Amino acid sequence: MNNKDIKVFRFVFYWQSIPTEKENAITYEKLMSEWNLSRRAVRRILHELSVIDNGDNYVLIRSSKTKGFYKTDNIREILLYKQECLNRGRRIFQAIKKINRVVYSEDNASQITIQNNLRNVRESLEMTQQFVCDKMKQYDENFDVPMLSKMENGVCLPTPYQRAWLASIYKTTPEFLIDYDF
Incomplete structure (x- = not known):
């Protein structure tokens, strides 16, 4: 054996x-x-x-x-x-919320702030999501309305290239569209 x-x-x-x-x-x-x-x-x-x-x-x-x-x-x-x-698992994990608040409020270096203006800029320019996606297709053939919607809602972030291309379509700076505070 x-x-x-x-x-x-x-x-x-x-x-x-x-x-x-x-x-x-x-x-x-x-x-x-x-x-x-x-x-x-x-x-x-x-x-x-x-x-x-x-x-x-x-x-x-x-x-x-x-x-x-x-x-x-x-x-x-x-x-x-x-x-x-x-129930036991839920009780154990309830403490995590407070732990995270204490840990991350003390260590602001680990906090990331993201300012997302994608939707505001697009709507102020009276552009539709479909119009923006059609323009983006020349740079990124996989770019579509669901992807733009997720980006505008903060579900995901554009790549640096996508951010730059969107800024050129919106005639603004990439930093104004999405600004990261590291």
Whole structure:
């Protein structure tokens, strides 16, 4: 047996030692004793068992609402566990908004400000998107109305060449159309 076979054999052993159904749930302490491993090692193995899809319809339930761990193929229990996992993830990521505000307000060097005047200039010149795209086709054959619309709405930015060509069509400077504050 090579190392890969040994690892697969171990995971099959671990998976088979997890009981089925909620009333048979097994605790960390029992798994530590049965597998002769530390709590940290048991937690790592349980995490890996949760992720591995071996083709059966059983899901490892590691819920904070039950005393222990078990596997089940009961769709209702699986959906409840899925909702618990999603809620846990949302709670964890809620802190990111505040973290980003604190981190990025302290480090203004990492902030980029973009002033986008594409739509304002085009509309002030009473040009349609189609007219601008027709003009741009001589420079960039793939340039079309959806692309211009995305640029005007800030979904994407033009390349430096596209910005220069748009500026020549609008008879202004590239910096006035889109200005980057790095």
